[in-house]
Amino acid sequence: MITLTINGTPVEVPEGATVLRAAEKAGIHVPTLCDHEHLSPFGGCRLCIVEVEGFRLPVASCTLPASEGMVVTTESDNLKNSRQTILSLLFSERNHFCPFCQLSGGDCELQNAAYEQEMNHWPIQPTWNTYSTDTSHPYFVLDNNRCILCRRCVRACAEMSGNHTLNIAERGSDCMVVADSNVPLGESTCVSCGSCVQVCPTGALINRQSAYKGHQKNLSTTKTICTGCSLGCGLVVYHRDNQIMRIEGDWDAPINAGTLCKLGRFIPMTDERERITAPMVRKNGKLEATTWDEAFTAVMEQCKKGEVAAIASTRLSVESLSYFKDIFANTLASNMVTSTEEGLSTANGVALAAELGENFEGTLADMTADYFVVSGVDLINDHEVAGFFIKRVLPAGIPLVVIDGNGNKMKEIANFNFEKTSALGKLEAALSSGKDQDAALAEAAKMLSIAKKPVFVYGAKIDVDGLKALVSLAKAAKGKVVGIKGGANSLAAAQLGLDSTFALNEHKVVYAALGDEAPGKELVKKLENAPFLVIQASYSSALTEKADVVLPVAIWSEQDGHYLNLDGRLQDTHKIVDAPDGVLSNQAVLEALGEKAGAALNGSWKKALTVKLAPVAIQA
Amino acid sequence: MSKPKIASDWLTGCAGCHMSLLDIDERIIKIAELVDIRATPITDFKEPDEDGVTVGILEGAVSNSYNEEVAKKMRARSKILVALGDCAVFGGVPAMRNFCGAREALQRAYVDAESNDEEAVVPDDPELATMTEVRALSEVVKVDVHIPGCPPPADAIFYALVELANGRIPELKDENLRWD
Numbered sequence: 001m002i003t004l005t006i007n008g009t010p011v012e013v014p015e016g017a018t019v020l021r022a023a024e025k026a027g028i029h030v031p032t033l034c035d036h037e038h039l040s041p042f043g044g045c046r047l048c049i050v051e052v053e054g055f056r057l058p059v060a061s062c063t064l065p066a067s068e069g070m071v072v073t074t075e076s077d078n079l080k081n082s083r084q085t086i087l088s089l090l091f092s093e094r095n096h097f098c099p100f101c102q103l104s105g106g107d108c109e110l111q112n113a114a115y116e117q118e119m120n121h122w123p124i125q126p127t128w129n130t131y132s133t134d135t136s137h138p139y140f141v142l143d144n145n146r147c148i149l150c151r152r153c154v155r156a157c158a159e160m161s162g163n164h165t166l167n168i169a170e171r172g173s174d175c176m177v178v179a180d181s182n183v184p185l186g187e188s189t190c191v192s193c194g195s196c197v198q199v200c201p202t203g204a205l206i207n208r209q210s211a212y213k214g215h216q217k218n219l220s221t222t223k224t225i226c227t228g229c230s231l232g233c234g235l236v237v238y239h240r241d242n243q244i245m246r247i248e249g250d251w252d253a254p255i256n257a258g259t260l261c262k263l264g265r266f267i268p269m270t271d272e273r274e275r276i277t278a279p280m281v282r283k284n285g286k287l288e289a290t291t292w293d294e295a296f297t298a299v300m301e302q303c304k305k306g307e308v309a310a311i312a313s314t315r316l317s318v319e320s321l322s323y324f325k326d327i328f329a330n331t332l333a334s335n336m337v338t339s340t341e342e343g344l345s346t347a348n349g350v351a352l353a354a355e356l357g358e359n360f361e362g363t364l365a366d367m368t369a370d371y372f373v374v375s376g377v378d379l380i381n382d383h384e385v386a387g388f389f390i391k392r393v394l395p396a397g398i399p400l401v402v403i404d405g406n407g408n409k410m411k412e413i414a415n416f417n418f419e420k421t422s423a424l425g426k427l428e429a430a431l432s433s434g435k436d437q438d439a440a441l442a443e444a445a446k447m448l449s450i451a452k453k454p455v456f457v458y459g460a461k462i463d464v465d466g467l468k469a470l471v472s473l474a475k476a477a478k479g480k481v482v483g484i485k486g487g488a489n490s491l492a493a494a495q496l497g498l499d500s501t502f503a504l505n506e507h508k509v510v511y512a513a514l515g516d517e518a519p520g521k522e523l524v525k526k527l528e529n530a531p532f533l534v535i536q537a538s539y540s541s542a543l544t545e546k547a548d549v550v551l552p553v554a555i556w557s558e559q560d561g562h563y564l565n566l567d568g569r570l571q572d573t574h575k576i577v578d579a580p581d582g583v584l585s586n587q588a589v590l591e592a593l594g595e596k597a598g599a600a601l602n603g604s605w606k607k608a609l610t611v612k613l614a615p616v617a618i619q620a
Numbered sequence: 621m622s623k624p625k626i627a628s629d630w631l632t633g634c635a636g637c638h639m640s641l642l643d644i645d646e647r648i649i650k651i652a653e654l655v656d657i658r659a660t661p662i663t664d665f666k667e668p669d670e671d672g673v674t675v676g677i678l679e680g681a682v683s684n685s686y687n688e689e690v691a692k693k694m695r696a697r698s699k700i701l702v703a704l705g706d707c708a709v710f711g712g713v714p715a716m717r718n719f720c721g722a723r724e725a726l727q728r729a730y731v732d733a734e735s736n737d738e739e740a741v742v743p744d745d746p747e748l749a750t751m752t753e754v755r756a757l758s759e760v761v762k763v764d765v766h767i768p769g770c771p772p773p774a775d776a777i778f779y780a781l782v783e784l785a786n787g788r789i790p791e792l793k794d795e796n797l798r799w800d
Contacts, residue, residue, distance in 0.1 A: 098799040099706055099713060099770040105800055118793050121709045121766040125759055128718040 004070035011066075019061035019072055020048050030074050031083065031113050033090075033201050034150035035062040038251060038258050039159055045150055046086050047113060050074045058082060083117050092124040093173065094131060095145040101203045102212045109201035110148060131176065136186030139266045140197045140207050142177065147204040149175050153196035160195040160259045162391025177204070191384065192262035198248050209269045210238065210246035223250055224574045225563055227315050227488040227556045228263040229383050230345075231255055231364070232565030235264060237557065242577045244269065244557060255364055255565065261384035268556065273518070273539035276552040277580045287550065292584070292592070298549050299511070300596045302532045306508030309336035309530075312498060313517035314487030316586050317561020317573070321489060322605035323590040324513055325496050331599035336500075336507060340514070340523060343499025345460035345486035348467045349615035350494050360471050361616035362455070362480030363567040364389070369480070371451035373401045375421060375470055377459020377484045380409035386457070386484060399447045401427075404461065416444040421466030428473045454479035460486060483615050485566045487517075492564040495609045495618070502526060512536065512543065515586050516555040519543050536589055552583045559585035564609060568618040624674035624785055628660040628704075629694055631687040632714045632754065633680030636771040637705035638662055643774035644781075651778070654785035668697045675700045675784050681707040681714045682760045686749035695761040700784065703757040704777070706770040706799065713770070715754040722751040765789060768799050 003012050004022060011026040018041055023030045032048040035041060043063035050061045053071035058079060061072070073079075090096070090110065098104040098111055106112070131144035149168070154177065157166040165188050169178045179188035197205045219238040226233045234253020238246040247265050249258040279295035280287040290298075310328035312321055321339070329337040343350075353359060367389040379387030387410070394400060394413065402414040403423050411417045423441065430436040430445035448454055456474040458467055458481070474481045485491055493499060503526075504510065510530035512519075514537040519527075524542045527533060535547040538555045558579035562572050579585070584592075594601045602608060609620050630638065638661065642648070651657070658673055659665035668676060676698025682691055695701050706712035717725040730742045757763050767780050767790075776796035783790035 095719065097706075097710065097712065097715065100716070101800075105798075111799060114799070115797055118791075118797065120768055120792055120797060121703070121756070121758060121763075125711070125756060126715075126718075128715075128753075130719045 002066050002068050004066050004068070004072060006072045007074055013066050017066050019050060019052075019064045019066050019070070022066045023050075023061065023072070023074055028074055030061055031116055032062060033109055033113060033148060034152060036152050036155075036199055039152060039155040039199065042151055042155065045090070045148065047083055049079060049082060049086075051076060051079065080117060084119055085123075087114050087117060087119060088122055088124045090148050091122050092126050094129070094147060095126065096202075101146065102206070103203040106215050106217055108203060134179075134185050136184035137190065137192075138186065139192055139194060139209070139262070140185075140205055141211075142185055143204050143206065144176055145204075146202045147177055148202055149177070150201060152199040152201065153177060153205055156195040156199045158395075159392055161191060161193040161261075161388045162394065163189065163191055163193070163388075165190045166196055192266060193260060193384070193388070194262065194265040195249070195259060198258065207246055209266070213245050214240060219245055222574050222576045224557075224576065225488075225571045226260070226264040227563065227573065228261075228267075230485040230487060230490050230566040231383055231385050232488065232563055232567075232569065232571050233260055233264050233385055235260070237576050239576055244577060254569070255567075256385055259385055259388055261388070263384065271539075271555075273541070275538060275580060275583075276540055276544060276550055277582045279552060279582075280547075280550040282548045287547070295549055295551060296592055296596050299534050299551075299593065302509045302534075302548075303332055303511070303597070307506055308332050308334045308509045308511060309502070309504055309507040310334055310511040310513070311338055311340055311502050311523075311527075312493070312513040313340045313515045314489045314493050315517045315556070316489060316513060316515050317559070318489060318492045318564060318570070318605055318609065319561055320513070320515075320586040320590055321492055321496055321498060322608055323587065323594055323599075323601050325498060326601050327590065327594050327597050327599045328511065329497075331594070331597050336502065336504075337498060338500045338502050339490075339493035339498040340517060340519075341486045341490050341493060341499070342501050343494060345484070345490050346494035346499055346615075348462065348464050349483045349485075350499070350612070351464065352467055352471065353613045353615045356471075357613070359613070359615060359617045360481055361483045363569075363616065364482065365567075366453070366455050366480040366482060367457075368393070369398070369451075369453050369455035371399050371401075371448055371454035371477075371479070372457065373403065373424075373427075373454065373470070373473070374410055374414075374457045375403040375424070375459070375466060376462030377457065378404070378408040378410055379457070379484070380413075382459075383484050386482075390457075399444070399451075401444050403466075416440055421462065421469055424466065424469035424473050428469070428476050431473070431476055448477050451477065451479070455482055456480070457482045457484060459484040483566060488563050488565075491566060491568065491614065491616070492609060495564070495612060495614055497612075504530065508532060509534065513586065513590070514538075514541075514543070515553060536586065538583075551589050553589055554579040554583055554585045558583075559587065561587065564618065564620065566616070568614060568616040568620075570606070570609075570618075570620040623654065623656045624787075625656045625658050625669060625672075626675045626677065626781075626784075627658040627668035627673045627694070627698070628677035628679070629666075629668070629690055630661050631678060631680030631690060631708070631757070632683040633705060633707040633712070635661070635679070637679040637708075637769075637777075640769075640771035640774050641704075641777050644778040645774075647778050651781050651785070654782065668694055670697070672697045672699070674698070675702060677702040677704050678708050678757055679704045681711045681754045682752070682757060683714050683717075683754045684749040684751045688752070688760055691757060691760050700764045700789075701757075701761065702765040702767060702780070702784070703763045704767050705772055706768055708757045709766045709768040710799075711754050711756045715756075718754050722753075726751075767792060768797070770800050773798065
């Protein structure tokens with residue numbers, strides 16, 4: 001630890017901490033524009049200058065490492081003068097006229113900084129140059145006229161998503177934020193994670209979904225969890241008048257620390273599927289709106305007549321999945337109760353855990369590795385944030401080995417590519433022998449032998465033997481295994497035993513609790529010819545058209561519930577807006593149905609998650 | 621001692637800052653008690669006293685030769701010159717024209733705009749003032765007090781006037797300091 005003095009107050013910080021972080025720790029505010037707690041220090045804007053005893057001139061505190069006995073002053077007339085000059089220079093470079101900017105009035109860090117320095121005019125007039133505005137991207141706009149070249153976006157693109165789309169062209173006053181080698185954003189390598197928009201301090205990067213919809217201070221915020229996949233990233237949802245304005249990554253979330261992918265940030269705002277707002281029962285071949293009571297009665301009458309097959313989305317909460325199981329497996333004694341994932345992404349892991357008699361997986365925290373092996377999952381297209389964890393560290397020279405068939409986009413960024421999982425066994429052999437006929441394999445093994453914390457990531461497409469070989473290799477290399485799994489509650493579904501293959505035999509009734517999941521073509525094919533089809537869903541789909549009873553339910557933002565992510569971490573989602581009139585939550589529908597069925601609903605669903613050994617330690 | 625004299629005028633702006641001045645409502649009576657309100661665009665006198673005023677207030681940016689003349693006259697006749705509002709302080713909305721140039725702005729406004737008829741032309745009467753680049757007031761004359769805002773809040777204007785009436789230079793901060 002190092003002790004320094006800031007404004008007369010002694011502060012203790014770990015070695016390597018910057019003076020700016022030390023000041024923050026002491027509760028002393030130092031103005032800054034380019035610095036961001038979650039990005040590497042840059043030292044571009046110079047607004048955070050401080051005076052240090054023994055230094056001839058003020059220095060930028062964001063890039064100045066604290067040292068023992070340092071005496072720092074953060075406020076003085078001299079510093080205020082300098083900060084005003086720095087801001088004057090920034091204001092003079094581009095179009096920073098506040099009256100025609102949507103951030104003006106509290107949301108612009110540049111304006112706030114000027115107010116803080118009590119600037120009442122610009123000593124230097126603007127240059128009146130105009131710069132390009134890039135409106136080619138579907139989710140955000142880049143207006144270079146509002147840019148102060150702080151490079152937060154460039155750093156976020158590299159350090160959060162590892163994508164390196166944004167960078168700076170030219171030098172000096174010609175500097176410009178550009179995508180790739182200066183192509184329109186909409187045609188660039190951008191993956192629409194939106195981190196750049198979240199960190200922009202001015203109106204240069206504008207979220208199309210929330211632009212001109214009001215200041216932050218007029219919006220409410222609710223923290224919740226993304227139900228897009230098994231990662232369980234933390235979201236901060238900004239809303240007003242029962243409407244969601246914008247979604248951002250939660251900086252405090254343990255999984256993603258602010259980072260999101262388009263599935264978490266933008267896609268939920270663009271759902272154009274038609275909502276169902278009344279229960280419906282098919283009468284004389286036509287679906288007609290009815291009461292909840294009549295709809296439940298119609299369902300139960302059929303369920304009691306004959307064999308039922310039931311299938312639930314892994315986007316449903318643990319509570320809902322548990323009640324679903326209580327009703328269909330325990331009370332109605334159905335022999336076909338499963339999830340829409342049918343255990344595809346979890347069965348191998350569960351089977352191996354049973355065979356080994358222990359949890360064999362680590363967690364996402366282990367993804368800060370120095371060697372990656374990825375097999376059976378394409379983290380460029382699925383579970384993108386997990387892909388970002390890998391992509392962001394690759395420039396440090398960290399090797400990536402991808403073992404998968406063609407079509408896995410990760411192959412394009414990998415150092416080593418192997419087609420078949422037999423490469424895993426060969427790697428293990430080469431790890432001990434130090435050689436292999438295949439030069440690439442020998443090199444990969446050599447690099448693995450010097451790795452201190454390798455991680456072995458597997459997904460749904462790996463087969464049982466492949467997984468065994470991967471876990472064995474991980475053990476030999478003293479590394480960790482991370483199982484990516486599938487949907488938001490794919491692990492919970494597996495733990496509840498909702499992981500068998502769905503097949504219709506003599507079943508008379510099919511009950512599909514889809515929630516807000518869009519049914520895939522295969523599922524539609526499997527269900528559409530059911531003798532009697534009940535669909536519990538938020539949106540119209542090919543299945544609701546075929547259904548005999550439709551039960552309309554809330555979407556992700558309209559209900560509370562728990563989710564067990566791929567780490568075995570139990571997290572809760574929160575209701576943000578009210579569901580449309582006439583719509584119930586998934587849990588409420590299942591509770592009502594359970595009552596009709598005379599089911600004893602399991603209040604201790606948490607316990608049900610740990611009855612069987614999971615691939616990963618469950619913290620519930 | 622006689623009361624300090626105050627005069628005001630507007631340049632290229634929208635009169636909104638003077639409207640915000642009127643937004644101080646009944647407090648204007650207090651101002652009238654403290655100062656001698658002389659020429660303003662919203663009273664009968666239009667020219668500041670030849671023998672000078674204590675405080676001259678200008679709204680609007682300097683966008684042509686006539687604005688320049690008014691600004692210089694007010695400067696010459698005021699002990700303290702106040703730039704009132706974003707246009708006077710920064711150039712404001714009129715300064716948007718600098719990004720494309722006066723010629724293109726005129727063409728758009730007088731000829732190309734959808735609401736114009738086919739005979740529309742850019743006015744070219746020789747009596748008209750010559751357009752210049754739009755400038756903040758401080759680019760043309762020395763300014764002693766800046767009150768930004770579009771418009772400045774009525775409270776900020778009232779505060780500034782009371783300070784000036786009492787012989788002090790106002791220091792705008794917190795709620796009184798805004799750029800929009």
